[in-house]
Amino acid sequence: MTSAETIERTDAFLTTVGGEWWRTAVIYQIYPRSFADASGDGIGDLPGITSHLDDLAHLGIDAIWLSPFQRSPQKDAGYDVSDYCDVDPLFGTLADFDDMLAGAHERSIRVIVDLVPNHSSDQHEWFQQALAAVPHSAERARYMFRDGKGENGELPPNNWESVFGGPAWTRVVEADGEPGQWYLHLFDSSQPDFDWSNDEVREEFRRILRFWLDRGVDGFRVDVAHGLVKAEGLPDYIPNPAAGSMGGEAENVPYWGQDAVHEVYRDWRKILEEYQGDRALAAEAWLPTAARTAEWVRHDEMHQAFNFPYLETKWNATDLREVIEVSLHAFPGVGAPSTWVLSNHDVVRHASRLALTAENPQGHGIGPESPGQPIPEVGLARARAATTLMLALPGSAYLYQGEELGLPEVIDIPGDARQDPTWFRTNGERYGRDGCRVPIPWNADAPAYGFSDSGASWLPQPAEWATLARDAQTGVEGSTLELYRALLAERRARSLGAGSLEWIDGYGTDAVAFRNGNVTVIANTGSAPIALPSGIVIASSGPVADGELAGDTTVWIETA
Numbered sequence: 332m333t334s335a336e337t338i339e340r341t342d343a344f345l346t347t348v349g350g351e352w353w354r355t356a357v358i359y360q361i362y363p364r365s366f367a368d369a370s371g372d373g374i375g376d377l378p379g380i381t382s383h384l385d386d387l388a389h390l391g392i393d394a395i396w397l398s399p400f401q402r403s404p405q406k407d408a409g410y411d412v413s414d415y416c417d418v419d420p421l422f423g424t425l426a427d428f429d430d431m432l433a434g435a436h437e438r439s440i441r442v443i444v445d446l447v448p449n450h451s452s453d454q455h456e457w458f459q460q461a462l463a464a465v466p467h468s469a470e471r472a473r474y475m476f477r478d479g480k481g482e483n484g485e486l487p488p489n490n491w492e493s494v495f496g497g498p499a500w501t502r503v504v505e506a507d508g509e510p511g512q513w514y515l516h517l518f519d520s521s522q523p524d525f526d527w528s529n530d531e532v533r534e535e536f537r538r539i540l541r542f543w544l545d546r547g548v549d550g551f552r553v554d555v556a557h558g559l560v561k562a563e564g565l566p567d568y569i570p571n572p573a574a575g576s577m578g579g580e581a582e583n584v585p586y587w588g589q590d591a592v593h594e595v596y597r598d599w600r601k602i603l604e605e606y607q608g609d610r611a612l613a614a615e616a617w618l619p620t621a622a623r624t625a626e627w628v629r630h631d632e633m634h635q636a637f638n639f640p641y642l643e644t645k646w647n648a649t650d651l652r653e654v655i656e657v658s659l660h661a662f663p664g665v666g667a668p669s670t671w672v673l674s675n676h677d678v679v680r681h682a683s684r685l686a687l688t689a690e691n692p693q694g695h696g697i698g699p700e701s702p703g704q705p706i707p708e709v710g711l712a713r714a715r716a717a718t719t720l721m722l723a724l725p726g727s728a729y730l731y732q733g734e735e736l737g738l739p740e741v742i743d744i745p746g747d748a749r750q751d752p753t754w755f756r757t758n759g760e761r762y763g764r765d766g767c768r769v770p771i772p773w774n775a776d777a778p779a780y781g782f783s784d785s786g787a788s789w790l791p792q793p794a795e796w797a798t799l800a801r802d803a804q805t806g807v808e809g810s811t812l813e814l815y816r817a818l819l820a821e822r823r824a825r826s827l828g829a830g831s832l833e834w835i836d837g838y839g840t841d842a843v844a845f846r847n848g849n850v851t852v853i854a855n856t857g858s859a860p861i862a863l864p865s866g867i868v869i870a871s872s873g874p875v876a877d878g879e880l881a882g883d884t885t886v887w888i889e890t891a
Contacts, residue, residue: 353609359390367379394440394549395442396444413451415446448527453521484511485510525559533595540599550611600631628662682740683742705740744765858882
């Protein structure tokens with residue numbers, strides 16, 4: 332299929348689907364490396380995604396979000412982009428992307444692509460030009476190059492630490508062979524930060540946005556959307572060592588949440604509004620409160636922002652009710668929908684995280700030596716209950732590939748098989764994010780559980796994947812897959828995403844209870860059973876017997 336044909340079909344789709352779809356959509360995150368491998372090399376790819384579009388349509392989602400598939404040396408699994416307007420050969424070609432996009436649109440599934448504007452790969456043409464140029468040149472001005480401190484510039488410009496551990500500055504060797512300037516990389520040293528005060532950088536990303544919009548994508552998930560702009564003067568800062576790696580706990584961090592970043596997104600919003608079909612921007616912005624996060628989705632900025640305060644809330648009724656109340660005040664307060672999310676490619680899967688008994692900062696991951704190991708049965712029960720609660724909330728919801736199968740975090744990945752830069756930059760002190768990125772299972776009895784016909788897998792899959800494979804759950808009453816399908820069908824049929832929430836009291840301190848339309852939702856986060864009201868049980872995360880709701884269970888009841 333040609334690009335022109337793809338765009339023509341996309342336009343037809345965009346003009347027939349209702350407006351502002353992003354306000355109530357259920358969006359399914361695909362981590363392409365780990366979704367499905369059509370080539371047999373052990374790494375998922377775009378044709379693999381295309382081959383499973385019917386499965387996604389059958390699940391009942393409204394849109395997919397693809398983590399990076401653009402050209403990259405893969406030092407950080409694609410979040411180090413060397414060419415923003417091409418597909419990395421690992422994942423296929425631009426023609427493969429066009430086929431996938433057209434196939435998704437044929438099934439009324441929107442497609443959101445990842446955009447990584449905070450940094451590029453060190454193999455990007457611009458950074459290679461910067462390395463070859465002299466200090467203070469126009470080529471270096473595209474990135475955060477700075478002179479060092481000390482008598483001979485031997486000290487970094489400040490004391491910032493990388494998100495992945497270790498220093499956030501690397502010194503280059505100049506053309507004369509002498510140590511020279513330093514460049515900032517909030518992540519790996521292979522990911523130099525752009526300087527967003529540079530007009531050339533801003534114009535380049537306008538070009539990149541239009542490239543993908545012209546192909547027909549429905550929007551962008553913006554990586555590190557709270558980054559980009561750094562505080563004037565680059566002041567020293569030492570984060571709390573127990574804080575999450577992407578921030579979100581503290582105010583006034585000089586490299587997160589700077590006011591000037593909003594100018595960038597106001598500019599981008601204008602570009603998206605040039606196109607038909609309600610193209611959307613979704614922010615990955617780790618900020619201390621929902622109120623702060625809502626600043627990214629004011630009427631002239633982004634359309635959505637991930638609700639990380641909700642994701643980070645423990646399985647506790649008081650805390651859950653508080654974060655839901657705050658979210659439903661903050662986001663609608665600026666005219667945006669609240670979003671809800673429990674898992675993604677950067678956090679411990681919620682089928683394990685909700686059963687941890689020790690603190691686990693975001694980005695640290697869990698492994699064999701981590702304290703507070705989860706009990707699998709407890710984690711799965713809470714995950715199912717948490718999802719059943721989440722999908723009844725008004726607004727938009729995000730799912731992460733494999734959670735519909737009840738996949739837990741993979742804990743026992745051998746050290747020599749791990750690939751997350753965090754593992755290496757901390758000398759194994761932090762396990763990182765590999766455990767939530769293991770390729771997902773499709774067929775219990777197939778090589779690599781159906782991920783790849785060759786049996787290859789870029790991260791090792793555990794034996795338990797056989798019991799959790801999609802074909803082992805399809806049509807099985809009570810399976811996690813069938814629970815998700817039922818919840819998504821009822822959510823859509825009853826317009827819960829467009830509804831409103833009315834709290835219900837009287838079920839005790841361990842209950843989160845509310846009405847959304849004619850659906851009463853009760854989540855029991857405790858251990859003692861809760862007596863249920865009369866009505867028809869629409870869906871339940873676990874068995875409901877004798878008019879009682881067991882602990883770690885959520886139910887939807889149709890009431891008059």
